[in-house]
Amino acid sequence: MVEADERILLDWDALEVGETFDSYEYVLTQEMIDTYRKGVMDSEASFPTISHKVDVKQYNARYQDAGSVNARCAFHCYNPPVAGKRITVRAWIADKYLRRGKNYIVTEAVSVDEDGRLIDRVITHELKQPTEVGKKWGG
Amino acid sequence: MGGLNRSYTVDDELPPLVKEMTQEAINLFEGSAGDSGPSQFTDEETARETLGTEGTVASGRMSLSFAIELLRRYFGSDVYNHTGTVDLRFLRPVRPGDTITFTGRITGVSREVNGSRVSVEIKAENQRGDTTGAGQGSAVVPNAYLPSEE
Numbered sequence: 001m002v003e004a005d006e007r008i009l010l011d012w013d014a015l016e017v018g019e020t021f022d023s024y025e026y027v028l029t030q031e032m033i034d035t036y037r038k039g040v041m042d043s044e045a046s047f048p049t050i051s052h053k054v055d056v057k058q059y060n061a062r063y064q065d066a067g068s069v070n071a072r073c074a075f076h077c078y079n080p081p082v083a084g085k086r087i088t089v090r091a092w093i094a095d096k097y098l099r100r101g102k103n104y105i106v107t108e109a110v111s112v113d114e115d116g117r118l119i120d121r122v123i124t125h126e127l128k129q130p131t132e133v134g135k136k137w138g139g
Numbered sequence: 140m141g142g143l144n145r146s147y148t149v150d151d152e153l154p155p156l157v158k159e160m161t162q163e164a165i166n167l168f169e170g171s172a173g174d175s176g177p178s179q180f181t182d183e184e185t186a187r188e189t190l191g192t193e194g195t196v197a198s199g200r201m202s203l204s205f206a207i208e209l210l211r212r213y214f215g216s217d218v219y220n221h222t223g224t225v226d227l228r229f230l231r232p233v234r235p236g237d238t239i240t241f242t243g244r245i246t247g248v249s250r251e252v253n254g255s256r257v258s259v260e261i262k263a264e265n266q267r268g269d270t271t272g273a274g275q276g277s278a279v280v281p282n283a284y285l286p287s288e289e
Contacts (some may be wrong), residue, residue, distance in 0.1 A: 017226050032172065032173070032275070033171075035170060036167075036171035039156060039169075040164070041159075041164060041172055042204070045207075046216065046220050047204075047207065047220075048171060050203060051198075051204075053198075053200065069229075070198065070200065071228065071229060072226070072228045072229065073200060074224065074225065075224065075225050076223075076224050077219060077221065079220070079221060098152075123226075128181075130191075131189070131190065131191045133190055133232075134190060
């Protein structure tokens with residue numbers, strides 16, 4: 001049986017900057033770290049949290065939209081995460097803006113591990129009309 | 140014990156970083172977070188439907204990871220992993236088969252309480268010379284690592 005999608009259909013105009021999502025928790029395993037390092041071809045890559053896309057995870061859990069394309073991403077390194085630790089992520093809507101007729105949403109997230117170590121901060125600007133990107137890129 | 144005793148000057152260039160993009164690498168990156176479903180990154184049909192592109196593209200977060208690697212290799216893990224920043228705009232798609240070269244150039248050095256913030260301009264280009272990403276990064280190099288002021 002297919003589960004009903006209970007997410008809210010995104011109303012960009014109604015979306016409030018500052019809206020904070022429920023905390024998200026996960027355990028970062030050594031396997032996740034190893035797989036990330038293979039993917040980015042860097043045996044010393046220290047922030048495998050990047051591939052978890054934690055800043056948009058809770059947004060995507062709450063809202064249904066036409067998809068998105070990452071237009072810009074900022075990352076602040078504080079302390080590399082440690083395998084086996086539970087990581088708690090707090091994420092919120094940091095901004096939204098209209099540029100050249102296209103809607104963007106900015107999400108921000110901070111990750112902290114179970115010992116209270118600050119791990120990283122990520123800020124992402126997502127374009128909410130992804131097919132516009134395909135047109136621009138020429139297929 | 141002394142530090143690395145490095146000096147940083149505006150217009151210094153970072154050693155470039157070259158990445159050969161493959162679908163396997165993209166799949167590993169996406170799978171490393173436990174995402175196994177089809178996406179615009181891993182499935183051509185989903186990419187066509189979502190983006191209108193002919194094939195898959197790499198997540199911008201892969202380019203973000205490469206920019207971080209460029210800076211970490213330059214500043215050292217002990218510095219960059221605790222003070223580093225990067226802010227990258229994704230200008231063109233990165234696709235499987237692309238060769239992406241990341242370059243950096245120091246644009247500023249400013250004193251902070253515990254060291255000097257070294258700012259870097261970052262650019263990513265594919266094998267055709269198209270800019271796929273551009274932005275800035277920085278790290279705070281501790282005073283102990285810097286030459287003493289005269």
